[in-house]
Amino acid sequence: MSPAAKSGPKEIILHGLGVSPGVAIGYVHVRESGSIAVPEYSVRGAQIEEECTRLDGALQTAQRQIGRLQAKAATMPAAAAEEMGFLLEAYQQMLKDSRLVRGAYRRIRDDKINAEAAVQAEIKDITTGFEALDDTYIAARMDDIREVAYRLIRALTKSHVKPLNTVRKGAIIISEEMTPADTAQLNPDKVSGFATVLGGAQGHTAIMARALGLPAVLGAAGLLGHIQSGDHIVIDGDQGRIVINPKPATLAAFEAKQAKHRRTLSRLTRLRRQPSVTRDGTEISLGCNVELPIEMPGVLDAGASSIGLLRSEFMFMNRDDIPGEEEQYKILRDIVKAMDGRTVTVRTLDIGGEKLAESLTQDIGDSAQSALGLRGIRLSLKKPDLFEAQLTAILRAGAHGPVRILLPMVCSQQEVRTAREILMKLATKLKRKKVKIADKLPPMGVMIEVPSAALTADALASVSDFFAIGSNDLTMYTMAVDRTDEQVAALYNPLHPSVLRLIQFTTEAALRARIPISLCGEMAGDPRYTALLMGLGIRELSMSAHALGPVKQRVREIDLAAAQNRATVIMGQTDSGRIAMLLDDFNALV
Numbered sequence: 001m002s003p004a005a006k007s008g009p010k011e012i013i014l015h016g017l018g019v020s021p022g023v024a025i026g027y028v029h030v031r032e033s034g035s036i037a038v039p040e041y042s043v044r045g046a047q048i049e050e051e052c053t054r055l056d057g058a059l060q061t062a063q064r065q066i067g068r069l070q071a072k073a074a075t076m077p078a079a080a081a082e083e084m085g086f087l088l089e090a091y092q093q094m095l096k097d098s099r100l101v102r103g104a105y106r107r108i109r110d111d112k113i114n115a116e117a118a119v120q121a122e123i124k125d126i127t128t129g130f131e132a133l134d135d136t137y138i139a140a141r142m143d144d145i146r147e148v149a150y151r152l153i154r155a156l157t158k159s160h161v162k163p164l165n166t167v168r169k170g171a172i173i174i175s176e177e178m179t180p181a182d183t184a185q186l187n188p189d190k191v192s193g194f195a196t197v198l199g200g201a202q203g204h205t206a207i208m209a210r211a212l213g214l215p216a217v218l219g220a221a222g223l224l225g226h227i228q229s230g231d232h233i234v235i236d237g238d239q240g241r242i243v244i245n246p247k248p249a250t251l252a253a254f255e256a257k258q259a260k261h262r263r264t265l266s267r268l269t270r271l272r273r274q275p276s277v278t279r280d281g282t283e284i285s286l287g288c289n290v291e292l293p294i295e296m297p298g299v300l301d302a303g304a305s306s307i308g309l310l311r312s313e314f315m316f317m318n319r320d321d322i323p324g325e326e327e328q329y330k331i332l333r334d335i336v337k338a339m340d341g342r343t344v345t346v347r348t349l350d351i352g353g354e355k356l357a358e359s360l361t362q363d364i365g366d367s368a369q370s371a372l373g374l375r376g377i378r379l380s381l382k383k384p385d386l387f388e389a390q391l392t393a394i395l396r397a398g399a400h401g402p403v404r405i406l407l408p409m410v411c412s413q414q415e416v417r418t419a420r421e422i423l424m425k426l427a428t429k430l431k432r433k434k435v436k437i438a439d440k441l442p443p444m445g446v447m448i449e450v451p452s453a454a455l456t457a458d459a460l461a462s463v464s465d466f467f468a469i470g471s472n473d474l475t476m477y478t479m480a481v482d483r484t485d486e487q488v489a490a491l492y493n494p495l496h497p498s499v500l501r502l503i504q505f506t507t508e509a510a511l512r513a514r515i516p517i518s519l520c521g522e523m524a525g526d527p528r529y530t531a532l533l534m535g536l537g538i539r540e541l542s543m544s545a546h547a548l549g550p551v552k553q554r555v556r557e558i559d560l561a562a563a564q565n566r567a568t569v570i571m572g573q574t575d576s577g578r579i580a581m582l583l584d585d586f587n588a589l590v
C-alpha cells in the first residue's frame with residue numbers, strides 16, 4: 001500500500017544504518033510509552049534492602065539508556081544537539097539525586113512497599129500539586145519528571161511496550177529502540193518496516209529484520225523529534241535513508257526502487273531448484289538460520305539444504321515463564337518434520353547480552369546483560385534443570401529426523417565435555433524409560449565465536465563433532481566492538497586481518513581433525529564474502545532464507561581455484577582496506 005503524498009507537510013530526510021534491505025512505504029506508528037501496569041505489594045525484613053537494590057539497578061539501567069541517547073544526540077546538528085543535550089543532562093541529574101529518587105527510597109523503607117510502587121507513588125505525589133497550575137513551563141518539567149519515572153518503572157517491571165501486534169496494515173514502526181524480543185513480535189503481514197534511534201547493524205534486532213524480510217534503518221539520530229503517528233514515510237533499508245512526508249517525485253522514485261527490489265527477489269527464487277555448485281563443480285551446502293517458526297515457509301521455499309542454525313532463544317522470549325520440555329519438544333518436532341530428512345542444527349539457549357528472557361535472567365542481574373557475562377553455555381551449565389529440559393526435548397525431536405546440537409559461547413574443552421556427559425546421561429535415562437529417541441546420539445558441536453575458542457580450535461576439535469563459526473560474535477569480541485552499538489558500527493569489520501586469521505585457523509583445525517565446519521554468522525549471507533570463505537576452505541554456509549538466492553547465484557559464478565588463489569593473497573595482507581580492495585576487485589572480475 002503506498003499512500004499518496006500530500007503537498008502540505010515538509011519532506012524531511014534522515015540518515016541511519018541500513019540494516020535490512022528493501023524499501024518500505026507506509027504510515028508511521030510511533031511506539032508510545034503507554035501506561036504500565038505497576039504491581040504493588042508489601043515487603044518485610046530483608047526484602048526491604050532487596051527492593052532498594054532493585055531500585056539501584058533500575059537507576060543504573062536508566063542512566064545507561066540516557067547515556068546512549070546523549071552519545072547519539074551529540075551527533076545531531078548543532079542546535080538540536082544542544083537542546084537534546086540539556087534535556088538529557090537534566091534526566092541524568094534527576095536519576096542521580098532528586099526528590100523523585102530520594103522519595104522512592106524513603107517510601108520503600110517507611111511504607112514498606114516494592115520499588116516500582118514506590119516510584120509510582122512518589123511521581124503521583126510530585127505531580128498532583130502542580131497539575132492545578134496553568135503554567136506551560138511547569139507542565140513541561142512535569143513531563144520530564146514523568147519520563148524519568150516511567151523509565152525507572154519500565155526497568156523495574158522489565159516491561160516492554162507491546163502495542164506492536166495491534167497496528168494497522170502498512171505500519172512502519174518508529175521507536176527509540178527495538179529489542180530482539182520486540183522484533184520477534186512483528187507480524188510482516190501488518191508491519192512494513194521499522195526505524196529506531198538506537199541499534200547497530202550486527203545485533204539480533206537487525207538479524208531478525210533481515211530474517212523477516214522487513215526493511216529497517218537503525219541508529220537514526222533525531223528520528224523522534226521529527227515524526228508523528230500517521231505521517232507518510234519511506235524506509236530505504238539499503239541506503240539507510242528515512243523520508244518523512246515524501247514529495248510526489250520522491251515517492252515515485254522509491255516506488256520504482258521497491259518494484260525493482262521485488263523483481264530481483266523473484267528472479268532469485270527461480271534459482272531455488274538449481275544446484276549450489278561452483279563453476280568447476282564443487283558443491284557448497286547452503287543452509288538457513290531460523291530465529292522464529294514463522295520463517296519456516298521461507299526456508300522451505302528457498303530450497304535450503306539444512307537448518308544450519310536454529311536460534312532456540314525464540315521459545316523463551318516475550319513470556320513470563322520458562323517453556324517446559326514437552327512444549328520445546330513439540331516446537332522442535334514440527335520443525336524437524338517440516339525439514340523432511342534434512343538436518344536441523346539446534347543451538348542450545350544463547351540467552352544473554354541483548355537477548356533477554358525475563359523468566360531466566362531475573363536472578364542474574366547485570367551479568368546476563370553483559371556481553372562478557374553469564375550467557376550461552378555458561379548459563380546452561382549453571383542451570384542444569386533448564387539445560388536438561390532443552391537437551392531432552394532435542395533428543396526426542398531427533399526421533400523425527402536428523403538433528404545436531406550446537407553449543408554457544410564455548411571457551412573451553414571442559415564445557416563441551418560436561419555438556420556431553422549430561423547428554424549421554426539423559427539419553428540413557430530416556431532409553432531406559434522407553435522414550436523414543438534416535439538410535440545414535442545427535443552430533444554435538446560448538447560455535448566458534450570467541451577468540452579463545454578460535455585460538456584453541458585444534459583442542460576443541462578433539463572433543464567436538466562439528467564446528468559452526470559465528471562470525472558476528474567472533475568479529476565483536478576480536479575487535480572489541482559492540483555489535484549492537486551504532487556509535488561504533490563503522491569499526492565493526494569482519495575483513496580485519498585478525499578476524500580472517502581466526503577464521504582461517506579454525507577452518508584448518510577442523511579440516512585436519514576431519515570434522516564438518518560451517519559458517520553461520522552474517523558473513524555467510526553476504527555474497528561479498530562468499531568467494532573468500534570458499535577460498536579459505538569453507539564448504540557449508542548458513543544464512544537467512546532471503547540471502548540464499550543471492551549467495552547461490554554468487555557460488556555458481558565462482559571458480560574455486562581462483563578463489564583459493566585470491567584468499568592466499570588476501571591472507572598475506574595486514575591492512576583491512578587493502579583486503580577489502582582485493583576482495584572487491586575479485587568479485588567484480590569473477
Ligand code: PEP
Pocket residue numbers: 207309311350449469470471472473474520521522
Ligand atoms: C554469531 O555470533 O555469528 C552467531 C551466529 O550467533 P548470534 O548471531 O546468534 O550471536
Ligand code: MG
Pocket residue numbers: 449470472473
Ligand atoms: Mg553468537
